Amino acid sequence: MAIFATLAALASAACFAAGSAMQHRVATASSPDEESRSQFLGRLVRRPSWLFGLGLSALAFALHALALGHGDLAVVQPVIVSGIVFSVLIRAAMEHRRPRGATMVWLLLTWAGLALLLVVRPDTATTSSHTSRAPIFVTVGAAVSLLLLLAARRTSPDRRRGFLLAAAAGLLFGLVAGLVKLVLSLTTQGWHRVVWSWPLWALVVIGAGAVLTNQRAYQATLMSVTTPVLNIAQVMVAIGFGVVIFGEDPGSTIPVVAGEVLGLAVILLSVAKLAAGSRQATA
Numbered sequence: 001m002a003i004f005a006t007l008a009a010l011a012s013a014a015c016f017a018a019g020s021a022m023q024h025r026v027a028t029a030s031s032p033d034e035e036s037r038s039q040f041l042g043r044l045v046r047r048p049s050w051l052f053g054l055g056l057s058a059l060a061f062a063l064h065a066l067a068l069g070h071g072d073l074a075v076v077q078p079v080i081v082s083g084i085v086f087s088v089l090i091r092a093a094m095e096h097r098r099p100r101g102a103t104m105v106w107l108l109l110t111w112a113g114l115a116l117l118l119v120v121r122p123d124t125a126t127t128s129s130h131t132s133r134a135p136i137f138v139t140v141g142a143a144v145s146l147l148l149l150l151a152a153r154r155t156s157p158d159r160r161r162g163f164l165l166a167a168a169a170g171l172l173f174g175l176v177a178g179l180v181k182l183v184l185s186l187t188t189q190g191w192h193r194v195v196w197s198w199p200l201w202a203l204v205v206i207g208a209g210a211v212l213t214n215q216r217a218y219q220a221t222l223m224s225v226t227t228p229v230l231n232i233a234q235v236m237v238a239i240g241f242g243v244v245i246f247g248e249d250p251g252s253t254i255p256v257v258a259g260e261v262l263g264l265a266v267i268l269l270s271v272a273k274l275a276a277g278s279r280q281a282t283a
Helices: 002-027 037-045 048-070 073-081 084-094 101-120 131-153 159-189 191-195 198-220 223-246 254-282
Strands: none
Touching: 002 048, 002 073, 002 084, 002 198, 048 073, 048 159, 073 101, 073 159, 073 223, 073 254, 084 101, 084 223, 084 254, 101 254, 131 159, 131 198, 131 223, 159 191, 159 198, 159 223, 198 223, 223 254
16 A cells, blocks of 8 residues: 555656646746736636646646555655656756756655655554544644735745745645545545535635645745745645644654654755755756
């Protein structure tokens, strides 16, 4: 099951990277001061390339859900985050250039960190679920995201606004991952239970907010600014969701925990370096 979840997460990451690259190209065609929010959304939906990117993102979401149905949040989300490898390669292909030597080093380190995390991760990591804690976790997360959005609105359209928007989007995407797994866990009780449950509707609202906030972050500044904070925020929130709500246990020995922390740290550092490298390549 862990191998299947990893493969599904990798496929999801590849689709999301391709979709994000296409959406980002359209979203950055104008600055935030050139059009209102309604004009911005109207322009997006009239562009076939943005719609195709949205379709790839939808496929990525389906594959992501499939992965979460068969694996832990602490495994699936780092795999999804490592999808920046696909993003860097896709952007290089779109711009008809080869990745720089330093970029290739960070690409390999990303995969190395992921491999370490997957190797040391225990096969059976889930202990007991505490789904009664989910409403509190989601409410707090949504409130923090709202505060970040309010702070972004008071900030001039530059890297700082993009940073705040990306942090809010990453937090929401982390909640989305947890809610997807929570909804999937309810399907064992019948789909009628899912339809009338709060996690499904929270997923719809928070998911829509995450997508829109991410698009605004794309428009505000470069992906080299938004990508690191978005990925770090979403993976940490998702891991927290897994520990607090689903009782995911990272391991019972110091070497296992140390290996997981090291692998995750290498992934996140490499993601940040790859994003910074992409800014230099496009400067």
